[in-house]
Amino acid sequence: MAKIRRMWLVLLATLILLLTFTGCGQGTKTGDKQQTPPAAGPVNKNLILATTTSTMDSGLLDVLIPMFEEKSGYIVKPNAVGTGQALAMGDQGNADVLLVHAPADEVKLVQKGTVINRQLVMHNDFIIVGPPSDPAGIRGVKKAADAFKKIAAKQAIFVSRGDDSGTHKKEKDIWKEAGINPQGKWYQEAGAGMGQTLNIASEKGGYTLTDRGTYLALKKNLNLDIMLEGEKTLLNIYHVMQVNPEKFPGMKINSEGAKAFVDFMVAPETQKVIGDFGKDKFGQSLFFPDAGKDENTLGQ
Incomplete structure (x- = not known):
């Protein structure tokens, strides 16, 4: 009987050790710090940007796109074409977000409901x-x-x-x-x-x-x-805007990514980068940041 009792005690001790070890590994023991699971990245990482050649040829997007990708987890696929073509891409649902400089034509797309969340970004x-x-x-x-x-x-x-x-x-x-x-x-x-x-x-x-x-x-x-x-x-005025996903229900517009890009372009940190861009190389800014300004006051 004593031998059997000792065996049961050994088994019980072993079981307690196993339960304690498992609890520590799962962070359930009292006093253990729960580990926060990593934040989920974007569901659709690819973001199609239709923009004008001037934003690419000037080198500005070479600076801004890596910043945005690092902060957001999205992968930007820029299409640098004439603004007319960029607007047409948006009007056909072939882009997620637009960065262009033809205000009168942009307003037409806003009125059609093709684009939303149009924001003033900068001018030169x-x-x-x-x-x-x-x-x-x-x-x-x-x-x-x-x-x-x-x-x-x-x-x-x-x-x-x-x-x-x-x-x-x-x-x-x-x-x-x-x-x-x-x-x-x-x-x-x-x-x-x-x-x-x-x-x-x-x-x-x-x-x-x-x-x-x-x-x-x-x-x-x-x-x-x-x-x-x-x-x-x-004056050469640039706006950023999202393509309206409700206009293209079957085309899987990346509205979350587009909104993230719009928010990024008008954020204070990005606006400062835009305002400083070119100063070191040319002695003057290539673009002037305008987020939050009244467009009618530009150039005064």
């Missing part, structure tokens, strides 16, 4: 650049429309993006204000992004309209000078 400005020799004599002209008139009168080479981008839309507005329908060998359409259009204008000794950011980013390789700047109508 459009400038007219041309060869240092200035064959059309526009250096010092105060109004863009007057400069375009002189270029047309001289039939000096003008290289248009010709891609329905925000820059191209602004250029067409200026020609319209000048009362000119540009035609002829002197007016050449590149059908390309801003960086490539600037390179073509430089090679051909022509004029073009560009955003300041892309020009400054590429300036060292261009034989182009700023001919006209500072006119308020040449």
Whole structure:
């Protein structure tokens, strides 16, 4: 009997040790700190961004996208095209979020309900650049429309993006204000992004309209000078917006990722990065942060 009793005591002690060990491993013993399970990442990590070439050519997205990906866990797939094409991608449900610079056309998509949560992000400005020799004599002209008139009168080479981008839309507005329908060998359409259009204008000794950011980013390789700047109508304003998932119920719009990207772009930390971008390399900002501002006060 004593032997059997000792065996039962050994078995009981072993069982108690096992239960104690298991409880410690699971964090259930009194006084043990419960371990918090890691936060779940995004269900759909891929985020399609439709944007203009200027945000890519200037190098800004090379800075911002890695920041966003590290903070959020999303993987951004940028499509840098003309703003017209970027807006069309949104209008067809082929993007999740847009970063563009054609306010009038953006508002049309808002009114259609195609995009939501449209937020002001930043601005720079459009400038007219041309060869240092200035064959059309526009250096010092105060109004863009007057400069375009002189270029047309001289039939000096003008290289248009010709891609329905925000820059191209602004250029067409200026020609319209000048009362000119540009035609002829002197007016050449590149059908390309801003960086490539600037390179073509430089090679051909022509004029073009560009955003300041892309020009400054590429300036060292261009034989182009700023001919006209500072006119308020040449403000270049960027907004970010989500594609409305309710408009495209069968297309799996990544609305959570899109909202995260919008929130990121207008966050104070990101706005500071935007405001500082370019200062170290060019001595001036390529973009001015505008989140939370009244758009009507820009340029005043």
